Amino acid sequence: MMAGYTPMIQQYLRVKADYEDAFLFFRLGDFYEMFFEDAEKASQELEITLTSRDGGGKERIPMCGVPYHSAPQYIDQLIEKGYKVAICEQTEDPKQAKGVVKREVVQLITPGTMMDGRGLNDKENNYIATITSFADETYGFACNDLSTGENRVTLLVSFDDCLNELSLTGAKEVVVAHDFDGELTRKMKERSVMTISSEDDTEIKDTFAHLLEKITQDKLSITISRLFNYLYRTQKRSLDHLQPVTTYQVQQYMKIDYYSKRNLELTETIRSKGKKGSLLWLLDETMTAMGGRMLKAWIDRPLIDKEQIEYRQSLVETFIAQYFEREELREMLKEVYDLERLAGRVAFGNVNARDLTQLKRSLQHVPKIKEIVGHLPNKKAVQLADKLDPCEAVTDLLDRSLVENAPVSIKEGNIIRDGYHKELDQYRDASRNGKTWLAELEKREREKTGIKSLKVGYNRVFGYYIEVTKANLHLLQEGLYERKQTLTNAERFVTAELKEKEALILQAEEKSVELEYKIFTEIREFVKEYIPRLQALAKLISELDVLQCFATVSEQRHYVKPSFSEERRIDIIDGRHPVVEKVMAAQEYVPNDCLMNSEREILLITGPNMSGKSTYMRQIALTAVLAQIGCFVPASEAVLPIFDQVFTRIGAADDLISGQSTFMVEMLEANYAITNATQNSLILFDEIGRGTSTYDGMALAQAMIEYIHDRIGAKMLFSTHYHELTVLEKELNRVKNVHVSAIEQNGKVVFLHKIKQGPADKSYGINVAELANLPTGLISRATEILHILENTKSKNEDIQTNEQDVAKEEIAQLSFFEQPVKPKKNEFTQKEKQVINQVKELNILDMTPLDAINTLYKLQKKLKG
Incomplete structure (x- = not known):
């Protein structure tokens, strides 16, 4: 097949054969070229011109390309769409090549392995995950953020748990074995995983052995090794910034499944899929990118260990009390760049002088941060401050070696300070003196010839020259200069002396640039030795940032420190929904109490639509999440149990992709909660049973309440329009009726948004329809029908009562x-x-x-x- 093509196209096809699932960016001079199907597809995805070239075969082959210097923006576009890009570079000097210049892939860029570019969000991790299926139906799950070096691994008992971990990490790429189950792959894609990659090698390489020292289970070692080997194979460079692998168990944190996380809008809203309007949006007063990422991680995984929660609470309380110190700390944190990702770029080899200057400036603020935190009246804060490592040797080296405003390129010079390196200074002196000599030469020659327009210039092709316009050529003495180049309006000349100086100047400049690059790589290697210390420092600063963030929000919004009940008691006084309260701004939010104990395990909530039932339910769950991440909560008093899990079924959500109706999704979510909940869980069910007939829905709703009451014993808030269910308070001793109050004034419904004891007296459905501006005639007819139905029901009930008697x-x-x-x-x-x-x-x-x-x-x- 290749025989008919030119040697260069044959080379392209050989390389492409190893990267069939990626766009191959094939370096030809100053362009990355693509051919055949890659060219056709790339021209559509990138909206660039498709052309063709003679490839040596019978027909011209499709071709398109992008300039080398602007390639990153095109790569970003492809990665955002879930594609992979293989970068194929020239690996030998074209001048020394005896045939086709040698080329090879130097990196495979994928959605899960981005190190820079717009594909990286400063305050979000960029995880790549792996799932390994074992014969006993357990699953190994691991994730890595290549940009920070973070590694985590766990063992899970079901694939649903794997899907939940994927949703929590937001992994953009998943690595599995070639023969991984196709149905499970389909489920991952339904969860928005864009890219599925393959890796069968699970051998523990010596390169990574030290990262797995604390792992004792073979399943965990196999899982994380699969991921490491994929990274090593695709990135083809140093991965020295990879951190030791952390093992974890999902039971160590409050478990919030995919549906509940979405329904509660913890990190993004249901409608916009954006951050604004979420709990993360409300809380994010972090000053660093690292702190922003840690905040999201804490929200995704609230704690269940009381001691850890109270440790965070203690520091938040101190930061609230020490206002001026907190504000000073916030100012210092504002000057700290992303230490985690800077360290990753150092190891990866794509760090530049500007990056290292940012690192230096960040480290210069650490001593002041250490001082502020170390003087707080809190023993835990002092201990934390003692661990802050300023890495003085790195700061000192970078301060002495790098200029402040270095160019982005590290191969064009002007990045190393004068006085740092003796040999470099000598080259620079020769270059600078040579240029001074050139200026003096120009002045001297003008005086000698009387030609004021004579100039000494430089051209990359012809070097240095003396230029004289043709109008002034008659003023030159015969044989004064040696002719070098003829232009339309001028002649260019050289002299023996100018040739000699040219050699000295160009040699000095060339050697200066080469030496600067060498010095820079030496500096980079020195900094690389400090990567573990920089990563440890980054974690501590991130923690401080999140804790001051909690204090800032808690003080601004008048939150209180919650306490925790061993008797599984909820006692929230004047509780508010944190996000709704902020969105309402100047409007007054109506607070509500929530009292639940061993005699009030289930609250059956009735009341009209739009009255605030769902908001009330959500605010209880969000209060629990806030408490268990260590933040204060929106209430005047709060006592809570420590929940092991939160389950919600709030609002309709069709699963159109998998062909499931709203009612089916409702039942699946309800089943997940009922199957997995424990006595220490919190369940929120909103309008269960709406998607089927009234009696079916009512029967299911009652059966669920009874099941959870009798068999599980979890705390549950259950809102419903089935007023018939309110009789359960008499039949189930731990069920209590509450309602959201509303009144009628002049035929109009007024929502009071206040939770009161007992069942609601009516649904106000027609009143709500009237508020929605349905036609007046329609509202009148609905009112007539309602009266007829109510009268009929009343008569039937009387007949039924008599018959029963x-x-x-x-x-x-x-x-x-x-x-x-x-x-x-x-x-x-x-x-x-x-x-x-x-x-x-x-x-x-x-x-x-x-x-x-x-x-x-x-x-x-x-x-x-």
Whole structure:
């Protein structure tokens, strides 16, 4: 197949064969070129011109390209769409090549391995994950952020848990074995995982062995090794910034499943899929990119360890009390760049002088941060300050070696300070003196010839020259200069002396640039040795940043420090929804209490639409999340249990991609909660059963309440429009009715947004429809129909009551009840057991009177028979 193509195209095809799932950026001079299908697809995705060239075959081959210097922006576009890009560079000097210049792929850029560019969000991690399926139906899950070097691994018992971890990490790429289950792959793509990659090598390489020293389980080692080997194979460079692998268990944190995280809008809103309007948006008063990433991680994984929570609370409380110190700290943190990603760029080899200057400036503020925190009246703060490592040697070296405003390029000079390196100073002196000599030469030659327009210039092709316009050529003495180049309006000349100086100047400049690059790489290698210390420093500064952020928000919004109940008691006084309160701004938010204990495990919430039932439910869950990440909470008083899990089913959400209806999604989410909840969980169910017939929905809703009440014992808030369910308060001793109050004024409904004890008296559905500006005639007709239905229902209830009374009277006269079945010697006969079981299965009072009597007669006869 290749035989008909030119040697260069054959080379391209050989390289492309190893990177079939990526766009191959093939370096040709100052361009990256693409051919064949890559060219056709790239021209569409990047909106660039598709052309063609002679490839040596029968037909011209498709071709497109992008300039080398602007390639990053095109690469970003492709990565954002989930593609991979293989960078193929020239690996030998074209001048020394005997045939086709050698080329090879130097890096594979993928959505999960971005190190810079617009694909990286400063305050978000960029995770790549891996999932390994084991024979015992457990799953290894690991993730890495290549830009920071973070590595985490865990063992999970179901693929649903894997999907939940994917949603928490937001992984853009997942690495699996070549033969990974196709159905599971489909499920990952439904969760917005753009790129699925393959890696079968799970051998622990010596390069990474030191990162796995604390891992004792083979399954975990295999899982993380798969990911490391993929990174090593695709990045083809030093990964010295990779941090030791951290193992974790999902049970170490409050578990918030994918649906609940979405419903509560913890890090993004349901409608816009953006940060604004989420809990993260409310809380983010962090001053550093590192702190922003840690804040999101803490929200995704609230703590369940009381001691860890109270450690955070203690520091938040101190920062609130020490206002001036906190403000001074915020000013210092503002000057700290992203130490984690700077360290990653150092190891990766793509750091430049500006990056290192940012590192230096950041480290210069660490001593002051250390001083501020070290003087806080809190022992934990002092201990934290003691751990802050300013890395003085790095600061000193960077301050002595690098100029302040260095260019982006590290191969064109002008990045090293004068006086730092003796040999470099000598080259620079020769270059600078040479240029001074050139200026003096120009002045001297003008005086000698009398030509005021004579100039000494430089050209990359011809070097230095003396230029004289043709109008002034007659003023030159014969043989004064040696002719070098003829232009339209001028002639260029050289002299022996100028040739000699040119050699000295150009040699000095060339050697100066080469030496600067060498010096820079030496500085980079020195800084690389400090990467573990820089990463440790970054974590501590991130922690300080998040804690001051909690203090800032808590003080501004008048939050209080919550305490934790061992008796699983919720006692929230004047609680508010944190995000809604902020959005309302000048409007006054109506606070509400929430009281739950061993006698009030389930709150059955009734009230009209738009009255605030869902908001009330969400605010309880968000208060729990805030408390367990160590922040203060929006209330005047708050006592909470430590929840192990939060489950929510709030609002409709069709799963159109997988073809599931709203009702099916509702049932799946409800099932997930009921299956996984424990006594220490919090469940929020909003309007369960709306997607089916009234009786079906009501039956399901009641059954769920009974199941959770009798078998699980979790705290639950259950809002409903099925007012018939309010009778459960009498039947289930830990169910209590509450309602969101509303009143009618002049035929209009007024929502008071206040939670009160007892059930709601009506639904106000027509009133809400009127508020939505439905046609007046329609509202009037709906009111008429409602009155008819209510009257009919009332009559039916009276008839049913009378029939039931008659039935009860008839039943009471039956010998079946006059001579109740009693155990004989503590045992029943087989026939008696059958009759008793049938009685248990029948709900006599739900039958018509005649059916109830007939049924009991038959049972009596069977028992006597």
